[in-house]
Amino acid sequence: MFDLKLVNGKVADGSGRSSYLADVGISGDRITAVGNLAAAPACETVDAAGKIVAPGFVDMHTHSDLSVLYDPHANSKIYDGVTTEVVGNCGIGVAPVSEANRQLLIDYLGTRMIGNLPVKIDLKWSTVAEYLDYVDAHPPAVNVAALLAQGAVRIAAMGFDSNTPTLAQLAEMQGLVRAGMSEGAVGLSTGLIYMPGEFSDTAELTAVARQIKSWNGVYITHIRNESDGVFAALDEALTIGRGAGVPVHISHLKLGGKSVWGRSGELLEKIDDANAAGIDTTFDLYPYTAGMTGLAACMPSWAFAGGVGQLLLRLQDKEMRLRIRACIETGIPGWQNMAKAAGSWDRIVITTVMNEENKHMEGKSVQEIADLQGKDPYTTIFDLLIAEKGRVLIVTHMMAEEDVAAIIRHPLAMIGTDGMSVSTEGVMSFGRPHPRAFGTHARVLEKYVREDKILTLEEAVRKMSAMPAERLGLKQRGLIKDGCFADVTIFDPETVRGKATFAEPKQYSVGFDTVIVNGKVILKDGMHRDAYNGRVLKR
Known part of the structure; x- marks a missing residue:
């Protein structure tokens, strides 16, 4: 007997192949059968007739490091089909923390999205392991995979010193990176338009990134310039990847500013050339022409x-x-x-x-x-x-739609919100967030699949599930497949829509009927069940 059975739906399994009619059986936290399960009994059955049954979306780029702890509902993500959030992006993270520079880090986090919260920020940990243990002890509705943030590492070792690190400081940073990876981080992130990443030169970053190789980690970077200097900044990222011997992933790839609009073809060609030259390179984006910082x-x-x-x-x-x-x-x-x-x-x-x-x-x-x-x-x-x-x-309104469309169409593109989980009520309902925090995945399905037909539905699902899961080494995630973890989102392909706008951002996406995390129904018939079944995911 299955604990849960999803019947009459059309499965887009995350692989990119054509969707197909099938039932999905779930036992415990795993998918245990995919096929005709009409005769099989189940404790609970969800009728997905007319709906798409897809893997839960893996939000490749978020800043929910703290928001999932202050509000474990993760409403804006759950209502958008997300079952896993990747935190620690842009070199901005909450661990490791040195006692000497703890307040420096806390003050800095307050100037960035991650810590710009209407609460007193209190970091109850010092190491990556302690942070991940804290998340596990206070589980949110979504899974959490953590990147090791180079900014946090540098602040721990040398505060906001703008100088080139001494040999001792570099060795300390390298040790912190090795420790963080061994404790469960899935990669290393940098944010080179932010402090202290902007203080770090290519040689320093290469020496630090080299430490993640033993864990098959990925170097994930908000490159040093996304405007006039975007091509040189991309070259730097590729140089770091080649020098460190690790894969490269470019965060929220974009062309910011009129001076570079229309040059997405050149940017993408550079990435294709890097892959041809043996530098394993991918990227993500959010489907909007404005950023937030x-x-x-x-x-x-x-x-x-x-x-x-x-x-x-x-x-x-x-x-x-x-x-x-x-x-x-x-x-x-x-x-x-x-x-x-x-x-x-x-x-x-x-x-x-x-x-x-x-x-x-x-x-x-x-x-x-x-x-x-x-x-x-x-x-x-x-x-x-x-x-x-x-x-x-x-x-900041600074991108052109034609470039966004070209970038999202590329086969190496993945989707990330670049936002934290927020809400229409409670502590995380403050301010006027970017609509991407509420509606990124629905917008991909609504605009780029249904309306503009730039992507097939199966391509879009793959970019939002299996591709990020595979890139980060999240085993048995991102696919509807026997033996995989039961992270599932069910949506109506004809009505799914992101309601959030820049004028009225605090609106949940519609069209997502059911969201399941590790075998437990979190969202059903558009209602959050106040269930918190997320886990910390490691390589």
């Missing part, structure tokens, strides 16, 4: 030397303000100039602040706020960063 990311790297506290002190100095403004207006070679990539201050929108007196700014562009305050945009952002202690999130 912290307002502090608009500041040049030198302004962050010493940490967030030093940044805020510099912003109070008139001469420093003039220097920062000059850097933004004229640029720094190799620096990801977020304001320039957006093109104008009216294309940068404030989405989240912490102080109640500034909440009226949420949803308004920097230019709009400046006009209302009678200030120039630079004074506006400097004053806001000081008032909010750096804890401000923004949406």
